[in-house]
Amino acid sequence: MPGIWETHMKFSQWSRSLVKTIAIVLALALPTALAISSADARVGGGFSSGSRGSRTFSAPPSTTTAPGSTSQFNRTYSQPGGGFNTAAPSRGGLFGRGGGFLGGLAAGFLGAGLLGMLFGGGLFGGLGGLSSILGLIIQIVLIVFVVRLAMSWWQRRNSPQAAYAGAAPGPQANYRSGLGGGFGFGANNNAPLEIKPDDYEAFERLLGDIQSAWSNEDVAKLHTLATPEMVSYFEQDLAQNRARNAVNKVTNVKLLQGDLAEAWREGETDYATVAMRFALIDKTIDRNTGAIVAGSEQPSEVTEVWTFARRPGSPWELSAIQQTN
Numbered sequence: 613m614p615g616i617w618e619t620h621m622k623f624s625q626w627s628r629s630l631v632k633t634i635a636i637v638l639a640l641a642l643p644t645a646l647a648i649s650s651a652d653a654r655v656g657g658g659f660s661s662g663s664r665g666s667r668t669f670s671a672p673p674s675t676t677t678a679p680g681s682t683s684q685f686n687r688t689y690s691q692p693g694g695g696f697n698t699a700a701p702s703r704g705g706l707f708g709r710g711g712g713f714l715g716g717l718a719a720g721f722l723g724a725g726l727l728g729m730l731f732g733g734g735l736f737g738g739l740g741g742l743s744s745i746l747g748l749i750i751q752i753v754l755i756v757f758v759v760r761l762a763m764s765w766w767q768r769r770n771s772p773q774a775a776y777a778g779a780a781p782g783p784q785a786n787y788r789s790g791l792g793g794g795f796g797f798g799a800n801n802n803a804p805l806e807i808k809p810d811d812y813e814a815f816e817r818l819l820g821d822i823q824s825a826w827s828n829e830d831v832a833k834l835h836t837l838a839t840p841e842m843v844s845y846f847e848q849d850l851a852q853n854r855a856r857n858a859v860n861k862v863t864n865v866k867l868l869q870g871d872l873a874e875a876w877r878e879g880e881t882d883y884a885t886v887a888m889r890f891a892l893i894d895k896t897i898d899r900n901t902g903a904i905v906a907g908s909e910q911p912s913e914v915t916e917v918w919t920f921a922r923r924p925g926s927p928w929e930l931s932a933i934q935q936t937n
Contacts, residue, residue: 653860653907654894654914655826655933657849661687662842662932664885664919665878666802672873672917672934678887682917682934689841805875805882814928815886815920816867822930823862823892826850838930839921857899864893864911873917882922883931889915 660683664672668690671682818837825833829850834843853859867890875884892914895907921931 653896654862654892655823655846656916657845658935659687659845660685660932660934661845662839662919662930662934663688663690664932665690665881665883665921667874667876667883667885668932672885672887672919675871675873675887677869677871677889678873678915678917678936681937683937685932685934687845688932803877805877805884807872807875807884811884811928812870812886815884815888815918816870818920818928818930819867819888819890819918820865823865827859827861827863829859842930842932853896854899858896858905859899860894860896860907862892862894864891866891868913880924883919884922884928885917885919885932887915887917887936889913 662685664670668685668688669692674680822834822837825837826846831843831847831850834846838846867888870886870888873885873887875882877883890913891911893907893909893911894914895904895909897904915936917934917936918930919932919934920928922928
């Protein structure tokens with residue numbers, strides 16, 4: 613009999629050691645996971661953001677520059693069926709950029725549970741006192757359950773339907789939505805639009821000017837180059853950078869290839885969706901020391917699909933950025 617209890621105790625100690633090792637790995641990995649999204653740099657932060665009028669939820673046609681598909685919008689004022697919602701989209705998700713109070717609370721809860729396991733306190737004090745392997749298994753199951761619940765909430769939060777459902781009031785878009793029925797297109801507001809060489813030059817110029825204003829954190833300039841909706845996202849991302857004491861610098865932007873995906877008119881608003889492959893030097897530096905904390909001095913290439921909007925008497929403005937798959 614003593615041999616059985618001795619074996620049980622050794623097994624229990626081994627199990628505790630294994631669980632503590634797992635807890636250490638998870639505790640170290642959690643901050644990294646939380647920082648992944650904030651490591652995305654350049655203007656737009658790697659998100660698909662903005663609105664394309666009544667075609668927001670219709671994928672733009674593929675092109676030679678972007679032969680694959682585009683990512684679904686995860687930051688948009690628009691609602692399915694066309695048109696804009698004047699409510700601002702929620703920022704990020706539980707583990708995304710700008711998770712806010714709920715994200716911090718959940719992350720702190722998980723972190724406290726992991727550290728509690730590490731030092732013997734357990735996820736909850738009552739369970740931490742159990743000396744059997746059963747108590748450890750219960751703690752692991754509880755942590756897995758909480759993580760899965762949190763991730764499920766995050767996925768729902770970042771779905772297009774949730775992005776505008778519980779949002780706070782935001783700035784009014786400065787162009788008309790072109791509401792209409794059928795396949796997400798305006799009933800009488802989708803006339804063909806001819807894009808001229810001057811327009812292409814304007815798109816290329818906006819590509820560089822927006823990256824420059826972003827790097828200089830010049831919000832006033834961004835307001836002259838992009839729609840209020842897009843600027844609201846830029847301001848959120850810039851605030852995240854300031855919170856991390858970092859600044860993103862994008863330089864040497866050069867358009868390598870571009871072509872038109874589609875162009876149309878809705879009411880008084882012209883839209884043009886353009887695929888662009890461009891080179892750039894993308895680095896994030898410490899605001900105080902100037903040391904590079906992400907990216908590098910080496911040029912890289914990016915392919916994105918940008919949509920521009922224009923009202924009568926006004927220049928083109930950036931209306932949306934979509935990532936390519």
